[in-house]
Amino acid sequence: MSDKDLYGGLIRLHILHHAAEDPIFGLGIIEELRRHGYDLSAGTLYPMLHGLEKKGYLTSHHERTGRRERRVYEITSVGREALTAAKIKVKELFGELFEDACENSAH
Numbered sequence: 001m002s003d004k005d006l007y008g009g010l011i012r013l014h015i016l017h018h019a020a021e022d023p024i025f026g027l028g029i030i031e032e033l034r035r036h037g038y039d040l041s042a043g044t045l046y047p048m049l050h051g052l053e054k055k056g057y058l059t060s061h062h063e064r065t066g067r068r069e070r071r072v073y074e075i076t077s078v079g080r081e082a083l084t085a086a087k088i089k090v091k092e093l094f095g096e097l098f099e100d101a102c103e104n105s106a107h
């Protein structure tokens with residue numbers, strides 16, 4: 001298993017999180033993820049976006065601004081529900097990863 005497999009879920013949650021705030025597009029998300037230390041190529045990101053769309057978490061449409069054309073992704077109500085459920089799990093994991101670690105290091 002590569003690091004990519006390990007981070008795949010985190011990246012997908014990150015994508016959903018930002019899509020829940022504003023419509024997103026590929027390059028914008030690549031830049032956002034880079035800010036967080038994930039170096040994703042378009043060849044990795046687009047299949048992920050496509051997968052999230054296939055799952056019904058995102059919908060997309062083409063948007064044309066002058067000569068530029070890009071695919072814009074928006075979260076669906078199913079995507080919002082999935083994100084809410086995942087956040088509860090992340091919170092629990094966060095607790096184990098950090099709070100417990102603090103308790104242990106106090107010994």
Ligand SMILES: [Zn+2]
Nearest residue numbers: 014018032036
């Ligand atoms: Zn972010």
